[in-house]
Amino acid sequence: MTIRSILFGAAAAALLFTAPATAAEAGGHDGRPPRLSWSFAGPFGSYDTAQLQRGFKVFKEVCTACHSANFLYFRNLSQPGGPSFSEAQVKQIASEYQITDGPNDSGDMFQRPGRPSDQWPAPFPNDQAARASNGGALPPDMSVLAKARSYHVGFPGFITDAFIQYQEHGVDYIHAVLTGYSEPAEGVTVQAGLHYNKYFPGNQIAMPKPLSDGQVEYTDGTPQTVDQYSTDVAAFLMWMAEPHLDARKRIGFQVVIFLIVLSGLLYFTKKKIWKNVAH
Amino acid sequence: MEGHSSYQPKSKVAQWFESRLPLVGLIHSSAIAYPVPKNLNYFWTFGAILSFMLVVQIVSGIVLAMHYVAYAPVAFARVEHIMRDVSYGWLMRYIHANGASMFFIAVYIHIFRGLYYGSYKAPREVLWILGVIIYLLMMAAAFMGYVLPWGQMSYWGATVITNLFSAIPVVGEVIVQWLWGGYSVGDPTLNRFFALHYLLPFMIAGVVGLHIWALHHVGQNNPDGIDVKSVSKDTVPFTPYATIKDTFAVVLFIIFFSWFIFYTPNYLGHSDNYIPANPMSTPAHIVPEWYFLPFYAILRSIPDKLGGVLAMFAAIAVLAFLPWLDTSKVRSARYRPLFRIFFWIFAVVAVGLGYLGSQPADGIYVIVSRIFTVYYFAHFLIILPLLGFIEKTKPLPASIADAVLAKGGATVVAGAAAPETK
Missing domain, CATH: 1.10.760.10 (Cytochrome c-like domain)
Incomplete structure (x- = not known):
């Protein structure tokens, strides 16, 4: 077959x-x-x-x-499908680190507490x-x-x-x-x-x-x-x-289920179209 | 060919347009009325699957190119940026990276189908050679694409493959430096590879156009390898028969593809390519992507560098001469009992070379690689030319319609070409 x-x-x-x-x-x-x-x-x-x-x-x-x-990045720690810290916790974690930023208006680099957007x-x-x-x-x-x-x-x-x-x-x-x-x-x-x-x-x-x-x-x-x-x-x-592993596997399951149903429909459509043709 | 261009525009606007540019008529004749042999099996759906994969690769590739930067110090980080921060960037990249492998799986099935059913024989020689050119362009595109993430395998794979050209006598070194844009693989190499990687798919699309044109001019081969004698008895119109069958096969292929994208996205890759390129540290084993492994095995089996390079390119080039190397008058392996045996031996040898290409080049692996390499060439240069003279082929059916009836027992054939009236 x-x-x-x-x-x-x-x-x-x-x-x-x-x-x-x-x-x-x-x-x-x-x-x-x-x-x-x-x-x-x-x-x-x-x-x-x-x-x-x-x-x-x-x-x-x-x-x-x-x-x-x-x-x-600190912000990654609160995104879905991860350690799921709250945004407040992430701010707290980030602020424990000193980050070099700058230059400021007088041209100097300076230290400041970390923010969620920091690496x-x-x-x-x-x-x-x-x-x-x-x-x-x-x-x-x-x-x-x-x-x-x-x-x-x-x-x-x-x-x-x-x-x-x-x-x-x-x-x-x-x-x-x-x-x-x-x-x-x-x-x-x-x-x-x-x-x-x-x-x-x-x-x-x-x-x-x-x-x-x-x-x-x-x-x-x-x-x-x-x-x-x-x-x-x-x-x-x-x-x-x-x-993004969680999202990948979740979407994958939806995609595969959809495709299996679609392929079933296509299979029977194909069978019907070819019904009267010897092949 | 009968069955072509039955298109008659009905509306005034369509008639006006058709008399100036017969575009709709062209589409109608090639995608609707085009006569397809009735007896095609599912191996004939891989043309549609490959067309689909080419579109998938171009579309996902263009999206990736919008986020990628071909600059050596940041290329690796940009790919990770796509994987982490671009919305569904991970999906695009896994589609594209695994799509390359799917493309090769489909093209290898397509090529082996051609080999088995003798699709390269007259009058399809040009069609076949265009296919070999597409295959070559695919390999170039895939190789350059693999360099772009700028991981360890990207860098060292590019170094090994570009260095092959240094085997050319006298001008080899100069050519390699010209390819690199410097004295080693570096940022200029990455940049030009990106430019070419973006160009090649459109060249492939162009040659695919010629490939389909040639196909529609000479008509499809079929599992019985006999010519269409009567369009009404032996064929069905492309739409709806081939369209629905191809669509079904494409969806099955996407399910297979999805397994890799969503569940094992890194299975076909190499873990070393998640280490950023480092010119100071060579990976323990440099291996190309799986689809190059048979040729890599042939390259390494020849003890001489220039000889190895020539053998590797010859292994692909020999395919272009296949229509004249195979001397048999009969196309399909169905009616060629000896050829069928040799076909399967060849298939095992080709896959075996792939396995050997992934193994370290020492000891027993080298010896077996050499035997298989010799057999690979012997298949094309000795066995196929001789078989045509020695082999006693089985009698061919009188027509495709006869072959179909003999196989399935007599069923209703009337009305085959007009299912809408049923």
Whole structure:
């Protein structure tokens, strides 16, 4: 039957042609990051507001000491589909930071409290300063980090991932790295200034273990463990990298339902038109 | 051709206009009255799907161009600006980025359909060659488009591909510097790639116009690969028969497309391209987009740089000579038992080369790439020319109408061309 052949053709094409692109990601890990169950995974996924707020706390108190997030603006924190802080809270958060503005009428730059329209302030004025403070290593900008990291899946996982809609390589990797610090495996010597990490490519990472149990205070009774911090901050980074994910998946469902109904109508119209033609 | 231009304007205004510019008549003859073989299967809807994709890419691309800035220090940030701050910018960008892949999925099905049913044979050689030109232009447009987000893969992909031209003896270096507008890939390269990326789709649209013109002049091939003998018995008018079928197929394709746009928008991309371009740091593996991988595998399988570049371009150029390399008188693989086997071996080899192109170029992968590369060329240069002489083909049906009746059992044919009276 012809319908079947086109569906088969499309599916086969998807399988055969789309697959190899992701097969070539950097390997060299000792183990693959465990796949966590994320609230934003799957066709009906959406961000967990409480988790994003906790993740933001970890991000603000720990990560931003060294990492910039240049595409984040304070105003983003109150937009729909994110941590959903109130506008008053965002104003409060922004005002805790001093922002360089200017020049004023006398030509001088000046400091003022942050506003929601301001960019998230970077911890260092430039990459060189960041390197100088971090033993020569540059802490990457975190704005799209959750989409800029991945891990090697290999055959046949990279094909099935398209069908199960697995798109969480980045967050799983970030969570794994944050929880992957340990004493070096036997026989491994770690260079001075580097740290052993099970999931980092090459296993030697410049970032010292950033999180420890009880480091960030959660007020909602969530366990204050490294694993929980890592999960929450990874989720926050995913939101920062993909702030419109909720809208995307919601609109996607509406679009697909509409198209399925439309294709049904078209199928029966087509059948009726072709009814008296042998073909 | 019978069945064409039956258009007679009724109103005075239409008659006045038609006698000065027969535009409506042209549309009528090519989109309404144009006779379509009855026996086309759904693989023949990919022409409509591709036309649709070209429009999608041009429209979404123009919207993106309104927000994008082709200046190296800000290009990456501008794409993120589109993703974050432009209303539905994320949708436009995911449509455009995944649309490129959908375009190639559709064009590969379209090309393999042509290969299977012998659509390149006389009198459709020019039609086929125009298709090869469209394919080449598509590859150029896609490659330059991938450079525009100015991520790590953009930058290093552009470096690798433009460097291929340095393999040309004597003038290679000069040509590469001329392409770059400097001594490495940089801002001038980005700017000219943006200009060309905006130009190429309109060139594609022009060649698509010629492609459709040629198609409508010689008529469509069909799954039985036999000529239309009687327009009234073998064909149906384009509207409503092909229009409704094409529309249905396009909507199915959009559902498939939507899966990627809304649910796995980054599946077909590479995570490294979310890292801003950095000339000081080379990614662990530089891989092109999936649709270039078979050719990338051929490039790397030749131990000599110039040889690799020549082989890669030859792998595409050989398609243009296909109408003369295939010596068989019979078009469709339905009636060519041996060719059908070799077609599927070739399909596996082509996909296999794609997989090999994504793997590191060492060990067993290189050896298998070499075997597959040799087979790729052997298929066109040895197997197809010989098959025409060796193969014993099956008897062809007398006409499309006969083929249809034999397949479906005799059903009513009367009134086929006038469904509105039913």
